[in-house]
Amino acid sequence: DGNELPEIQDYIEENIRSNETSDLFGVAEDKNVIFIWAESIQSFVIDNDVYGQEITPFLNSLTTDEDTYYFENFYHQTEQGKTSDSEFLIENSLYPLSRGAAFFTHAQNEYHGLSEMMKEKDYYSAVFHANNKSFWNREQMYDSLKVDHFYGQDAYEITDENSVGWGLKDKPFFEQSIKYLQSLEEPYYSKFITLTNHFPFELDEEDKSIDPYDSNSNTLNNFFPTVRYMDEAIELFFDQLKDAGLYEDSVIVIMGDHDGISANHNKAMSMYLDKEEITPFDYVQLQRVPFFIHIPGHGEGEIKSEVSGQIDVKPTLLHMLGIETDNDIYFGNDLFHNDRKGYIALRNGDFISDDYVSTSGVCYDRKTGEAIEVVENEAETETESQPDESTDACASIGEKVEKEMGYSDDLVYGDLFRFIDFDQDN
Numbered sequence: 347d348g349n350e351l352p353e354i355q356d357y358i359e360e361n362i363r364s365n366e367t368s369d370l371f372g373v374a375e376d377k378n379v380i381f382i383w384a385e386s387i388q389s390f391v392i393d394n395d396v397y398g399q400e401i402t403p404f405l406n407s408l409t410t411d412e413d414t415y416y417f418e419n420f421y422h423q424t425e426q427g428k429t430s431d432s433e434f435l436i437e438n439s440l441y442p443l444s445r446g447a448a449f450f451t452h453a454q455n456e457y458h459g460l461s462e463m464m465k466e467k468d469y470y471s472a473v474f475h476a477n478n479k480s481f482w483n484r485e486q487m488y489d490s491l492k493v494d495h496f497y498g499q500d501a502y503e504i505t506d507e508n509s510v511g512w513g514l515k516d517k518p519f520f521e522q523s524i525k526y527l528q529s530l531e532e533p534y535y536s537k538f539i540t541l542t543n544h545f546p547f548e549l550d551e552e553d554k555s556i557d558p559y560d561s562n563s564n565t566l567n568n569f570f571p572t573v574r575y576m577d578e579a580i581e582l583f584f585d586q587l588k589d590a591g592l593y594e595d596s597v598i599v600i601m602g603d604h605d606g607i608s609a610n611h612n613k614a615m616s617m618y619l620d621k622e623e624i625t626p627f628d629y630v631q632l633q634r635v636p637f638f639i640h641i642p643g644h645g646e647g648e649i650k651s652e653v654s655g656q657i658d659v660k661p662t663l664l665h666m667l668g669i670e671t672d673n674d675i676y677f678g679n680d681l682f683h684n685d686r687k688g689y690i691a692l693r694n695g696d697f698i699s700d701d702y703v704s705t706s707g708v709c710y711d712r713k714t715g716e717a718i719e720v721v722e723n724e725a726e727t728e729t730e731s732q733p734d735e736s737t738d739a740c741a742s743i744g745e746k747v748e749k750e751m752g753y754s755d756d757l758v759y760g761d762l763f764r765f766i767d768f769d770q771d772n
C-alpha cells in the first residue's frame with residue numbers, strides 16, 4: 347500500500363536532493379540527446395596502450411576536448427543484469443537488484459524514468475540495438491519505461507559479411523541507424539547500444555587495427571582490438587552525425603555499461619597493468635567505466651575527478667535539459683552540483699567515497715590503497731578504547747549505502763511508483 351513511501355521521500359530530501367541549481371541547468375534545452383552505450387569498456391584502456399599501440403585514440407582525444415566533460419572516476423553499478431542493469435540505472439536512478447535482472451522480474455512495474463520525464467519537454471524516445479527485441483526482455487520493459495520506439499534486429503540489414511560474434515558490427519550498426527535518426531521527431535532522446543566489444547571479443551582480421559595482447563587470457567588479449575574497433579566506430583558515428591546535419595543540435599553522451607574483464611582474468615590483468623597482483627582495492631578501482639558528456643560548441647569541457655556513477659546520470663541529464671526533479675525519486679546526484687552525497691555504492695555493498703574504498707567490509711584509503719586498521723588499543727589500558735576516526739567515518743557511509751539500497755529495493759519489489767502521482771505539484 348505504499349506505507350514506506352513517506353520515509354523514503356524524507357530520506358531523499360535529507361540525503362540526496364540538492365537545493366542548488368546546477369550551473370548547467372538548461373544547457374541542452376531542446377537539444378537532441380544521443381546516448382551511446384559502449385559495451386564492456388573499462389576506464390583502464392583510456393590513455394593507455396598495448397605494446398605502444400594506442401587503444402582508444404578517439405575517446406582519448408575527447409578527454410581533453412573543449413566541448414566535452416570526461417568523468418575519470420565514474421563507476422558502473424551493475425549486477426547480474428549487466429547491460430540491462432545499466433539501462434535500469436540510467437533510466438531510473440534506482441539500484442539494480444542484487445540477484446537476477448529487474449528487466450525480467452519487474453518489467454510490469456510502474457516507473458518514472460528518463461524517457462517519461464522528458465515528455466514534459468516533448469521529447470520522443472527511441473532505442474537502437476541490433477539484437478533480438480526479447481533479449482533482456484527489452485521489448486516489455488521499454489513499454490513500462492515509456493520508450494516510444496525500439497529499432498531492434500529487424501530494423502537492420504544483417505549479413506554474414508557485416509556481422510561478427512553477437513551480430514551486426516558496430517560500424518554498419520551506426521551507419522544504418524542514421525536514416526532512422528533523421529526521420530525522428532525532434533527533440534529526441536536516442537540510445538545506441540553497441541555489440542561488437544562483447545565477450546568473447548571476436549573480431550574479423552580486416553577489422554583489427556591493433557595487435558592483441560599476449561598473456562594466458564585470450565579474453566584480455568582480444569579485448570584490446572575490439573575496444574579499438576568500437577572506438578573507431580564511435581568516431582565514424584560522430585562524422586556521420588556531422589554529415590547528416592545531426593551533430594550541432596545534439597548532446598552526445600558516451601558511457602561504458604559495465605566491466606568486460608572479470609576477476610577470472612586477474613592474473614593477466616596484473617601483468618598488463620604491471621602490478622604484482624590485483625588486490626581487492628584494485629579490483630574495485632577497475633570497475634570504473636568511461637563517461638563523457640559532449641556538448642558541441644560548449645567550450646567549457648574539462649576532466650572531472652569527483653567520484654560518480656551510473657546512478658547520477660538521470661538527474662544530471664534532466665537538469666541539462668531544463669527539467670526539474672523536485673518531486674522525483676532518485677538516488678544519485680546531478681554531476682554538476684557541488685553538494686553531492688560523496689559516495690557511489692556498488693550493488694554488492696562495496697562503495698567508493700571521496701576518501702575511502704570499501705570492499706568486503708574492509709575500508710581502504712582511496713589515495714594510497716592502504717587498508718585502514720581497526721585500532722584495538724588492547725595494550726594502552728589507561729586510555730579508553732577508541733575506534734579510529736576514519737574507521738567510523740567509513741562505517742557510517744556503509745550504513746547509508748545499506749539503507750539507500752534497501753529503499754531502492756522497497757520501491758522495486760513493492761512497485762511503489764504506482765502510488766505516486768507525479769503530475770500534481772508537490
Ligand code: GP9
Nearest residue numbers: 427428429430477481539
Ligand atoms: C545484448 C547486449 C549485451 O542485447 O546488450 O548484453 P550483456 O551480455 O552485456 O548484458
Ligand code: MN
Nearest residue numbers: 385386429603
Ligand atoms: Mn553489456
